[in-house]
Amino acid sequence: MMIKIEKVYKKFGTLEVLKNINMEVAQGEVVCIIGPSGSGKSTLLRSLNHLERISSGRIIIDSELLDERKDDIDVHKISSKKVLEICAELGMVFQRFNLFPHMTVIENVMLSPIRVKKVDKKEAEEQALELLRKVGLLDKKDVYPSKLSGGQQQRVAIARALAMKPKIMLFDEPTSALDPELVSEVLEVIKSLANEGMTMLVVTHEMGFAKEVADRVVFMDNGEIIEENIPDVIFKNPIHDRTKAFLSKIL
């Protein structure tokens, strides 16, 4: 298993945003998480690289313990060095891109291989060029992010995450901040990654995309996993009433 989430709870003060989450993602699997806003989808995703700390439960990434806590106290103290090592295996793409505005496109992509993996500059550059070709932005390599459209920025963000050669990619509503006409160019890139066998966890509101790409769809509501199944079942014959209600509103 690439990702194992066991009995995870998360509280913000008295508000319980994750309730007994259990989930596994196998190598090469593409899992889409859907659900209404505030259902805890993003929080769950962000727990997988310590951007949020869980309150209780256990998270294992590629057989390495990332977090084990009970009532907001570490059961096992994981060193920050270890956390960053595990983070480097997880590529993350954010809703708001979060590119580094003071660096050109290629510098954005080269930063972490050079500074974290100590790859030499020449090699990092070749690899960055290859990744930019892959996301179709080779001609923008020396441009600053502010000169790019949202869709282009998000594709750069994907290339930047891939530069660390992650084993797993996490997408946190990657198209939610985009103008409608820019959504498909980003989804195409994500699809091509799926076809290459990348393990992916995607929080999304794009039901068409989830239908087409996901091996499994997880529906979350109010901090709980309500049901999970192959897309055909979730979208055509959902078992749970809450899933039906949500889908009828959105489709």
Next chain:
Amino acid sequence: MSDRMVRIVEILIDSFLPLLKAGLAFTVPLTIISFLLGLMVAFIIAIIKVLNIKPFVSIASFYVWIIRGTPLLVQLFIIFYGLPSVGITLNAMTSAIIGFTLSVGAYGSEIVRAAILSVSKGQWEAAHALGLTKKKTLFYVILPQAVKVAVPSLSNSFISLVKDTSLAAAVTVKELFQVAQQITARTYEPLWLYMEAAAIYLIFCTILTFGQSKMEVWFSRHMAQ
């Protein structure tokens, strides 16, 4: 022209060069050296606070509290007139540089810290997700963006410092204002001499303000957002 007018004009002309020289020999170096050292202190203090480097955070806060809560003139007196009684004797210029450096460091650290905090949280998160440590994130991602935010405020402190250096006259540094005082004592024309001194400060600050706006343009162009 009356005799008095002629005399005043003569005094102003005769004193212009000594005043300018004092400005160039003491005021300008005092400002520049104190500012550069102060900036280093400011960045170190701000980084200690932002990264919450445990044993030093309270020392840093204590330092900022003391310097911001006491008058600069009093600090200068303590350094120059006070320290000799515990065996630390510093010459006037060194005392002034230390005093101004500490002052720039304390106020500047708050400017730099605020600038660091103004960089969006998403930048820290993206860097963390890429595996960068907090330290590397700060140096490669956050500080370059924070500097751009801090430049206008820091240039303001620089211009304030030019004028504050006149306080060094009180600890016997032969800077512009001290020389003006000496000439006044000889000629008994305080109004005209202090006006002349003020005019020279004004010239310095005008040049610096011009440089500041150039620098801001440079930063906004070369640190494209």
